[in-house]
Amino acid sequence: MQALTTRAKQVDRKPMTLAEKIYLPAIFKGMAITFSHIFKKKATISYPEQKRPFSPVFRGLHVLNRDAEGRENCTACGLCAVACPAEAITMEAAERQPGEEHLYREEKYAAKYEINMLRCIFCGLCEEACPKDAIYLSETFAPSNYNRASFIYGKEELVIPHPKENPDAYKKALGNRAKKN
Amino acid sequence: MLLTIDWLLIIEKLVLIVVVVLVALGIAMYSTWAERKVAAVMQDRKGPTRAGPFGLLQPVADGIKLFFKEEIIPNTSNKFLFVLGPMLAMMTAMLTSAVIPWGNKIELFGRTIDLQIADVNIGILFIFGVVSLGVYGIMIGGWASNNKFSLMAAIRGASQMISYELAMGIAIIALMFITGTLSLKGIVEQQMNHTWNIIYQPIGFLVFFVCALAECNRTPFDLPEAENELNFGYHQEYSSMKLGFYLFAEYINMFISGVVMATLFFGGYDLPFLNEATLSPNIAALIGVLALFGKAIFFVLVFMWIRWTIPRFRYDQLMNLGWKGLLPLALVNMLVTAAVVLWLNK
Amino acid sequence: MNVTEILFWILSALAIGSALMVLLSKNPVHSVLWLIMVFFAISGHYILLNAQFLFIVNLIVYAGAIMVLFLFVIMLMNLNTDTEPQKNKWLRLAGVVAGGCLMLVFVAAFREAEIQRQQANAAVRLVQMGEGNIGxxxxxxxxxxxxxxxxxxxxxxxxxxxxxxxxxxxxxxx
CATH class of the missing domain: 1.20.5 (Single alpha-helices involved in coiled-coils or other helix-helix interfaces)
Known part of the structure; x- marks a missing residue:
């Protein structure tokens, strides 16, 4: 049969030589290798104290973004829910009442916005679908929990901290994927 | 009414036994820690670091965990033998420490105390005999579990131990030609006056070392407990502290075989380039004990080093090495030693 | 009674009791384990006779090697009570005859020993305990x-x- 590549090698089935039969040279060679590894740099990262930097394309838990004045961007258009391949997003829209202009940027807003983190596959399609830059995948891991209900994230968990009242937390939650405003 | 018994001697020996048992248990505990650390540093990891500084409290945590785990005895097992198995394993592991000379004499409260529980004149054979009984722990535990994997492991363990005992015994016989005594104390004293036996018996030591690995069921001879083919072998059905006993027995066996190797081939509690006569006897004895422990721990570390370096032998390779490799080597070594000793004595 | 004699009686009782259990236990694996007990008791007797070498060789060879092989084979055969072959009536008779003959031999041997003991000085005992160093x-x-x-x-x-x-x-x- 014609070999596909030139890399294929014939397996060597010669009987072992004496040096191979007494095993010892090979064993000492192996022990020297493991011994040299004692002095190598350790690959371990002690997690809670030390953290590895995220990759720029990392997609973690979602945040619902606010604009520079702290108003929620989301208008509850439902495009993210449509785009979602895992059908993890549900929402209910509501009309902005007079006097709520400092809370919501547009006339319509999401009264309820839920993402089921057990269904979510963190593909980022919701982020691409959003016309208002309202939803972003941040740099946080999905945490562990004891019951399923607590994996359904509502607005309390999703909406980002207020950029004026709590600027540090806002910057931290935003990550580096969201468009800076 | 009972004969005049030297009660002080009995108390002295009991204290010594308790100390030896406690020290052996402590060493076994910290061997588990050392094993994980050695494995870690050889694989570019850090190993246990969370419990205490450098993870030093990890064995305590493991011990507490094992004590509080649920005890499960399989329904179809032979209950009595199932419990007897780990007991035997632990007992045979501890028994060997009875004849080992841990150090020279010390003087305490006006008494001269020998740091050896029993100086029997067949010391080395006693160790050999107890080690040969060690296989019962594995066999009984494996059979009583009523489980195919455990039975396989028990049978593997038994045949492996019997095969390697032969070569080990012959290596010891060659050593006996040189020392002329079976008492471990005598062997150590001889080495203190002359040179260490490793100079005369390098091949004997090699054979003994390999056989000791096999007797302790350590990699590359850990077929009885092969994790990935036999699901931990003979202790598959064991849980809680019964499992702990099996694991402990293995580490105690390792430590004891390190001590035996140090005693037989590396001068026991003898520290070279040190004239014991210039020191007070107690300090000299203490240094001796520390020297013996240092040597033994060195061997334990080498055992671990080997474990994290080489893969397991296949079963036929194991038997080939034992019967066609080590046994003839040990026999030739014995004959050559006998001839040389005879020629020199002439 | 001194300590040696007490030990002698304990070990003898242990040896005979375990030997009976070898015959009486239904499970062959248990029989082998009782047989190991017998060897231990006999090894104890060797120590009483100050025959330390025989003691340890008995342990190494019989308890450590031969019994392991026995156990090995029996474990592999997986003998149960229902696979036990039916005993022949004639076989049983032959067993009784053979056992009777063995008993005769024993009685004769003991008598011989008794006569020897009487002939020799009464101070020389049949068995030397804790002394003598032939072992x-x-x-x-x-x-x-x-x-x-x-x-x-x-x-x-x-x-x-x-x-x-x-x-x-x-x-x-x-």
Whole structure:
């Protein structure tokens, strides 16, 4: 049969030589290798104290973004829910009442916005679908929990901290994927 | 009414036994820690670091965990033998420490105390005999579990131990030609006056070392407990502290075989380039004990080093090495030693 | 009664009791384990006779090696009570006759020993306990290689031939 590549090698089935039969040279060679590894740099990262930097394309838990004045961007258009391949997003829209202009940027807003983190596959399609830059995948891991209900994230968990009242937390939650405003 | 018994001697020996048992248990505990650390540093990891500084409290945590785990005895097992198995394993592991000379004499409260529980004149054979009984722990535990994997492991363990005992015994016989005594104390004293036996018996030591690995069921001879083919072998059905006993027995066996190797081939509690006569006897004895422990721990570390370096032998390779490799080597070594000793004595 | 005698009686009771259990227990694995107990008790007797070498060799060879092989085989055969073959009536009769003959031999031997003891001085006991050093390795070695060198070598040749035979049988399969 014609070999596909030139890399294929014939397996060597010669009987072992004496040096191979007494095993010892090979064993000492192996022990020297493991011994040299004692002095190598350790690959371990002690997690809670030390953290590895995220990759720029990392997609973690979602945040619902606010604009520079702290108003929620989301208008509850439902495009993210449509785009979602895992059908993890549900929402209910509501009309902005007079006097709520400092809370919501547009006339319509999401009264309820839920993402089921057990269904979510963190593909980022919701982020691409959003016309208002309202939803972003941040740099946080999905945490562990004891019951399923607590994996359904509502607005309390999703909406980002207020950029004026709590600027540090806002910057931290935003990550580096969201468009800076 | 009972004969005049030297009660002080009995108390002295009991204290010594308790100390030896406690020290052996402590060493076994910290061997588990050392094993994980050695494995870690050889694989570019850090190993246990969370419990205490450098993870030093990890064995305590493991011990507490094992004590509080649920005890499960399989329904179809032979209950009595199932419990007897780990007991035997632990007992045979501890028994060997009875004849080992841990150090020279010390003087305490006006008494001269020998740091050896029993100086029997067949010391080395006693160790050999107890080690040969060690296989019962594995066999009984494996059979009583009523489980195919455990039975396989028990049978593997038994045949492996019997095969390697032969070569080990012959290596010891060659050593006996040189020392002329079976008492471990005598062997150590001889080495203190002359040179260490490793100079005369390098091949004997090699054979003994390999056989000791096999007797302790350590990699590359850990077929009885092969994790990935036999699901931990003979202790598959064991849980809680019964499992702990099996694991402990293995580490105690390792430590004891390190001590035996140090005693037989590396001068026991003898520290070279040190004239014991210039020191007070107690300090000299203490240094001796520390020297013996240092040597033994060195061997334990080498055992671990080997474990994290080489893969397991296949079963036929194991038997080939034992019967066609080590046994003839040990026999030739014995004959050559006998001839040389005879020629020199002439 | 001194300590040695107390130990002698305890060990004897243990040996005989375990030997009975070897015969009486239904499970063959238990029989083997009781047999190991018998060997331990007998090894204890060797210590009482100050024969330390025999003590440890008995343990190494019988308890440590031969019984392991027995256990090995029995575990693999997986004998149960229902696979036990039905005993023949004639076989049972033969057993009784053989056992009776053995008992006769024992009685004769004990009588002989008693006569010898009476003939010799009463101070010389049938069994020397805790004294005598024929069982120590040095004396035993000298006895074996001086007085009994021919029987010793003949028996080793016998073992060698048995070993060669085993290898030949093992090779036949290939």
């Amino acid at each position: 120590l390795i040095e004396n035993l070695g000298k006895a074996l290689f001086h007085e009994y060198v021919l029987p010793f070598e003949i028996s080793s040749v016998l073992f060698l031939s048995a070993m060669v035979g085993a290898v030949v049988i093992g090779k036949k399969g290939d």
